[in-house]
Amino acid sequence: MKRLLLGLLVGVAVLLALVWYLNVRGEDKIDDSPPAAAPVAQQVTRGAYLASLGNCAGCHTARGGVPYAGGRGIETPFGILYSSNLTPDPATGLGNWSAGQFWRALHNGRSRDGRLLYPAFPYPNYTMVTRADSDALFDYLRSQPPAKQQNKAHALDWPFNTQAALAVWRALYFRPALYVQDSARSADWNRGAYLVDGLGHCSACHTQRNALGASSDMLDLSGGLIPMQNWYAPSLTSAAEAGVADWPLEHVVRVMQTGISPRGFVLGPMAEVVFNSTQHWNADDLRAMAVFMKGLVPTATAPPPAAVAVDAGKAQRGAKLYEHHCAQCHGDQGQGVAGAYPPLAGNRAVQLKETSNLVQVVMYGGFPPATAGNPRPYGMPPYVLLLSDADVAAVLTHLRTSWGNRAAAVSEVEVLKKRSGGAQ
Structure with missing residues (x-):
C-alpha cells in the first residue's frame, strides 16, 4: 500500500512538473524595469496602427x-471574462509594466505578476x-491618457476560475511561437500570413473549437460557430462558404476596406471587425x-443536392412572406440592387449548411459597417416582433430553394434553437 501511495505521489509530482514546464517554456529572462523615457513619436504612430490591426x-x-480602460464583459461558455485596463495608470493599468513584461503577455500569455492569462485574450x-511590434504597441498604449479604473474580477464557473485548470489547458493546447517566413512564398503572402495568423487573429472566430474552447489547429480557418453569439464564421478555405480563391484581388481588398464588394458583403461580428480594424x-x-x-488551400465541398423537397403549404407561405416583406428591396427574383441590397439568388451565404446567420439577420436585422468607402450603408430591419418561428422557417426555406438556390429547408424547431440565444 505504501509503495502504491508513493507511486501515485511521484506520478502526480511528475505530472505537475510537466504542466509547469509546458507553461514556462520559451520564456526568457526579461527586464522588469518600467521605461524611464517617454515614447518617441514615431513609435507611438506605429503602435497606433498596430493597435488597429x-x-x-x-x-x-x-x-x-x-x-483602452477595459471593463468590457466577454461572454464565454465558462462564464464572463472582463478585459483589462491597458492605459498607463500605475495602480490599475500598465503604468508599472516594462516592455519585456508586455512582450511576455503577448508571446507567453502571462501577466506582469506571473498569472496565466485566459485565451479570450488571443x-x-x-x-x-515580433518583439519590435510588441514594443511599438506598448509605446502607443503608454502614450494614452491614464485612466484609474480597477479591473473587474472574472465571473467564471469552477474549475475554470482556477490557475491550475488554466495551466492544464495551456499545457494541452498552447505553444509559444514566432512567425517564420516561408522562403518559397512572396513577400506579400508572408506579410499577409503574419497579419492573419498574428494581430488579425482571424482563427479566433474562423476555426472550430472543442468543448474546452480550444482549437486543434489555430490556423486552419475552416469555419466555426462563435461561442455565445449565435453567429457562424464561415470557412475561409471553402468556395461554398467564404473562400476567395476565385475572387479578383481588388474585390477581396474592397470588402475588407469598405464592407461591401461586387462579390460579397459583411454583417454581424465581421462588420464590427471591418468598422474597427480593417x-x-x-x-x-x-x-x-x-x-x-x-x-489558402481550398477544402473540398459536397455538391449541392439535385433538388430539395419542400412541403407545398410551407412553400406557399414562404413565397407570400417574401413578396410582402422582402421583394421590395431584394427583387422579385432575388436579384437585389447593386451597391444597396445584396442578391439572394446564387448567394452562398443564403445556402450555407449552418443557418445561424440567416436566422440572426431576419430576426434582429443588421447593417454593413459604415466606412469611408460606404459611409451610409443600407441595412436590414429586424422582424423579431413581426414573424413567428414558423414564418421565419418558411421564408428562409423559400430563399434557400428558389431562383436556382439548392439548400436544405429550414424547420421551425431549427429557428427556435437558433434564436434561443437572443440578439447579440
Missing part, C-alpha cells in the same frame, strides 16, 4: 467607457507577433492579406 480597443473599451495568435489598414497590408487569403 489587432482591434485592441474593440475588447479593451467598455461601451461608453474610456478607450495570445495563441499574438504569440506570433478599414484602417494601409493599402499594402490590405493587398498582402488578400494575397494570403486567395492562396
